[in-house]
Amino acid sequence: MNTPLLGPPSPADGLPSWQKPEKVAGWVFVALLVGAGVYYWGQILPYLIDIVFDTVKLGIGLGVLFVLFLLATNKRIQTGLWYLGQRIFRTAASLFVNTDPIGIMEDYIRNTEKEARNMEEEVGHIEGANELVKRKMDANRAQMQEYLSLADSALRQGEKDSADSYASRAAQLEDYNRRLQPMATTTANVSLVMRQILKAALRQIDNSKFKVNLLKDEYTLVKRTSSGMRAAMNILRGDPDKKYFFDLATDRVAQDMAQQLGQIKQAMRYSQEFVKEMDIQNGVMSEKGQRLLDKYQKGEFNAIMDNEAPVRMNTAPTTRQATDDAYGKLLD
Structure with a gap:
């Protein structure tokens, strides 16, 4: 009688829940879903990678087009x-050629000094050759004098052949x-001239x-001095680029x-009108209160109470109208 007709099935057969047919079918279905997901993920992954890389390429292309647009319009x-290119080429040229004016003159002086040292070495060689010629001539004179003595x-002694030979x-x-x-004469003159030229060259190098110094x-x-004056002119005239942004900032602050001043003035005008209206209402109420006080002091309070209802009915709409007008002016 108390046994429920409908309810969850009980494992009366003694089988575990994972061995029931519906559980096995469920696990098989889940395994099939996982296998299908892995298979189709392998199919769709290259497509997603292509989308990502194509999007990156599109962004790079748009960036390049934007840069080219700026280069063409700004x-x-x-x-x-232009100035950056000039700076780069000048720096590259400075690696091979000295572009500093003072450095160019100093390089010229160093090259001239090197040529002067080479000239001094050549003069030494010429003087050495002159000295060798002189020594050779002196040796020949000595040998000639010896041969003449032998011939005599x-x-x-009557040896004519030997005398002729000597x-x-x-x-x-x-x-x-x-x-x-x-x-000998030529080498002496050349060495003398080259010495004079070398002295003049050294004197010119010193000058x-x-x-240069x-x-x-x-x-x-x-x-x-120019750097200081440029700083002063930048203060007086201003840097054009920085002054342009300064003017923009000044205009923005002025606006x-x-x-803000317009809003403040408008708020002050509204508050002044509101306060003026409130002062008028307070003045009217003060006059009415003063009149009521005077009548009360004179013993006329009962007459006041008898006439209160009509007066209240007459004054309420007037007060409401004045209040509405005041708020209407405040919101104009």
Whole structure:
């Protein structure tokens, strides 16, 4: 009698819940769903990757187009890129060629000093050659004198062939010295001229060093003075770019201040009208109260109470109308 007809089935058969047919079918269905998801995920993943990379490429392309648009339309960016290119090329050129004016003059002086040292070495070589020629000529003279003495001795002894041989050798040495004499004279003159040129060059190098040092100091002083004057002119005239933004900020602040002052004036006008209306109402009520007090002091209070209802009916709409007018003016 008390056994419920409908209710959850009880495991009367003794099987575990996971071995029931509906449970097995459910797990099989879940496994099929997981397998299908893995399979189709492998199919859709390359498509998603292509979408992501295509989106990135699209963003990069739009960014490049935006930069090209700015380069084509914005004069300030074009000017900045122009000066940047000039700076880059100048820096690259400075790696190979000195572009500083003072540095160029100093390089010229260093090269001139190097040439002067090379010239001094060449003069030394020429003087050495002159000294060798002189020594050779002196040795030939000594040898010639010796050959002449031998020839004279051979003649006194009656050996004519030997005397002729020694005399021929002496003649050859004399011809040799005669040929060496122009070379000795030339080397002596060239060494003398080159010494004079070297002295003049060294003197010119010293003068150039003095001028370069003077110009360097003057240039440094002028650059510092120009930097100070440029700072002063920036204060007086203002940097054009910074002044442009300063003017924009000033206009914005002026507009904001004008708007705020207008709101303040409008609020003050509304509050003044409201306070004036309230003062009028308070003045009217004060006069009425004063009249009631006077009548009360004179013993006329009963007459006042008898006439209160009509008076109240007459004064309430008037007060409401005055209040509505005051708020209406406040919200205008």
